Amino acid sequence: MAGLYAVALWAQGRPATSEEMKRRDLTVFADGRGLPVGKGSAVQGQGIYKAQCAVCHNDRGEGREKQYPALVGGIGSLATDKPKKSVGSYWPYATTVWDYINRSMPFDHPRSLSVDEAYAVTAFVLHLNGIVGESQELNEKTLPLVEMPNRNGFVPDQRPDIKAKR
Amino acid sequence: MKKAQNRRSFLALGAATAASCTKPVATSESGAHMRVYGERSPHETSARVIRELTASLGTGSSRTPLHEIYGTITPSALHYERHHSGVPAIDSATHELLLHGLVDKPIVLTMADIKRFPAFSRTYFLECGGNSVGDQQGTPMPTVQGSHGLLSCAEWTGVKLSLVLQGVGLQPEAKWMIAEGADAGRMARSVPIEKVLDDALLVYGQNGEALRPEQGYPLRLLLPGWEGNTSVKWLHRLHFAAEAAMSAKETANYTELGKDGKAQIFTFVMEARSVITRPSGGMKLPPGGGLHEITGFAWTGKGRIARVEVSTNGGATWADAEMQSPVLSLALVRFRFPWQWDGKEAVIQARCTDETGYLQPTHEELVAVRGRFSGYHYNAVRPWRVAVDGAVTVA
Numbered sequence: 001m002a003g004l005y006a007v008a009l010w011a012q013g014r015p016a017t018s019e020e021m022k023r024r025d026l027t028v029f030a031d032g033r034g035l036p037v038g039k040g041s042a043v044q045g046q047g048i049y050k051a052q053c054a055v056c057h058n059d060r061g062e063g064r065e066k067q068y069p070a071l072v073g074g075i076g077s078l079a080t081d082k083p084k085k086s087v088g089s090y091w092p093y094a095t096t097v098w099d100y101i102n103r104s105m106p107f108d109h110p111r112s113l114s115v116d117e118a119y120a121v122t123a124f125v126l127h128l129n130g131i132v133g134e135s136q137e138l139n140e141k142t143l144p145l146v147e148m149p150n151r152n153g154f155v156p157d158q159r160p161d162i163k164a165k166r
Numbered sequence: 167m168k169k170a171q172n173r174r175s176f177l178a179l180g181a182a183t184a185a186s187c188t189k190p191v192a193t194s195e196s197g198a199h200m201r202v203y204g205e206r207s208p209h210e211t212s213a214r215v216i217r218e219l220t221a222s223l224g225t226g227s228s229r230t231p232l233h234e235i236y237g238t239i240t241p242s243a244l245h246y247e248r249h250h251s252g253v254p255a256i257d258s259a260t261h262e263l264l265l266h267g268l269v270d271k272p273i274v275l276t277m278a279d280i281k282r283f284p285a286f287s288r289t290y291f292l293e294c295g296g297n298s299v300g301d302q303q304g305t306p307m308p309t310v311q312g313s314h315g316l317l318s319c320a321e322w323t324g325v326k327l328s329l330v331l332q333g334v335g336l337q338p339e340a341k342w343m344i345a346e347g348a349d350a351g352r353m354a355r356s357v358p359i360e361k362v363l364d365d366a367l368l369v370y371g372q373n374g375e376a377l378r379p380e381q382g383y384p385l386r387l388l389l390p391g392w393e394g395n396t397s398v399k400w401l402h403r404l405h406f407a408a409e410a411a412m413s414a415k416e417t418a419n420y421t422e423l424g425k426d427g428k429a430q431i432f433t434f435v436m437e438a439r440s441v442i443t444r445p446s447g448g449m450k451l452p453p454g455g456g457l458h459e460i461t462g463f464a465w466t467g468k469g470r471i472a473r474v475e476v477s478t479n480g481g482a483t484w485a486d487a488e489m490q491s492p493v494l495s496l497a498l499v500r501f502r503f504p505w506q507w508d509g510k511e512a513v514i515q516a517r518c519t520d521e522t523g524y525l526q527p528t529h530e531e532l533v534a535v536r537g538r539f540s541g542y543h544y545n546a547v548r549p550w551r552v553a554v555d556g557a558v559t560v561a
Contacts, residue, residue, distance in 0.1 A: 013274050021266050083423055100418075104250075156430065160437070
């Protein structure tokens with residue numbers, strides 16, 4: 001009985017086809033694996049941003065009210081008593097910016113951008129943060145090489161870090 | 167008017183029954199019909215408090231009324247919610263889970279496939295990593311529902327992921343599992359393979375019935391004792407890989423910024439915590455003192471709670487509270503403490519110790535180490551002030 005629980009294959013489902021794995025796999029790793037072939041620059045991304053992002057994130061990524069996060073600002077603020085987290089100040093990898101925009105944005109129509117549009121609007125957001133040049137082309141090879149300001153800002157779990165006293 | 171209608175339908179029911187029986191069946195004037203799916207009494211009003219974080223509905227949270235929960239189980243209708251892109255409408259008949267990446271046999275499982283595995287049920291708490299962020303920043307919410315309500319406890323039913331993985335041939339290089347939801351934003355989190363093989367569950371049941379849509383219907387991941395966000399809802403893809411995805415929700419969010427400007431990443435476990443839920447902020451005791459039961463919850467992501475203590479004099483002295491048995495591992499523990507209030511102003515609070523010997527810190531001890539902006543995993547002691555007029559507020 002116990003042996004059955006240990007080794008039996010209760011259900012095997014069906015084999016996944018390579019077509020559906022490719023279609024459904026959104027994962028992009030920090031070294032760029034998973035990025036589709038494509039390209040775009042901030043100049044090309046500006047119009048897309050204006051049409052599809054600015055309504056929530058504002059013209060230059062300042063954000064709107066508290067609810068629509070700013071996409072810029074706060075570089076150098078993390079160790080102060082007014083830390084401001086943004087793509088520019090906090091996010092460690094440019095690949096994560098592309099991945100998040102590609103999978104989750106625009107918030108009301110996610111995954112509606114083409115691959116090239118995603119590269120272009122990512123370039124525009126990074127350009128707003130002063131991280132890439134206006135006409136610098138981002139593609140599946142160059143995006144992982146973009147050096148984010150907070151690349152080395154993360155450390156592993158330090159807990160238990162507090163020794164409470166009785 | 168309503169009563170008359172009820173009475174008429176009762177008579178009709180009685181007549182129908184009478185026709186099929188030899189003897190007429192008596193009906194009661196005041197009794198209501200049976201219901202195929204039950205509802206609570208109209209006199210009960212306990213409710214979640216919703217906080218939409220954006221004008222696009224769905225990104226936000228709803229908090230459990232901890233002060234109104236009896237026992238240890240959170241009714242499914244009152245379980246806390248935290249969504250990053252709303253609650254998707256998914257049909258379990260067409261829902262599929264893809265397992266791929268560093269596996270010998272990538273497969274697709276339907277819900278029927280998943281339910282063929284031997285089921286496993288266990289009671290676990292679930293707490294949002296960001297619970298009580300306001301407390302840490304020095305702007306606590308006035309009620310326990312506001313400050314601690316991203317916390318719930320349910321009996322979850324599903325299948326051990328380790329069992330499912332026996333069929334796919336996990337490769338030795340697979341050190342992480344990237345779990346992705348079928349919500350609009352396809353939220354994704356990376357989970358170390360040790361946790362996956364230890365006690366991770368694929369869950370389809372909550373408190374004896376199917377998961378509620380807002381809890382991930384028809385399928386969610388459940389990682390006992392870990393911050394809620396990692397228990398990915400509406401689960402539709404498991405990607406096995408040599409490294410973490412460094413997704414937005416594990417880098418930009420759910421990382422803990424320290425005083426030195428460095429942030430801790432992959433801080434999964436919820437450390438030991440307790441809180442008095444009654445009397446708590448916003449309540450009013452009858453003035454003049456008297457005997458009151460102090461009660462609340464204790465829990466830890468590291469196993470069992472070993473001890474809960476209560477102080478009714480601002481922390482000057484502490485006494486052991488009674489823990490309701492059985493004390494389950496990784497579940498909410500109900501504690502109780504009889505308090506003879508003398509009618510004078512008092513500060514009441516609870517603190518707990520888990521089976522590893524870890525003692526819950528005070529707010530001062532926590533912020534001295536982490537500062538005010540780490541934003542997640544705040545687990546300090548919460549004192550409540552009881553004023554002479556009986557009003558209970560944040561102390």
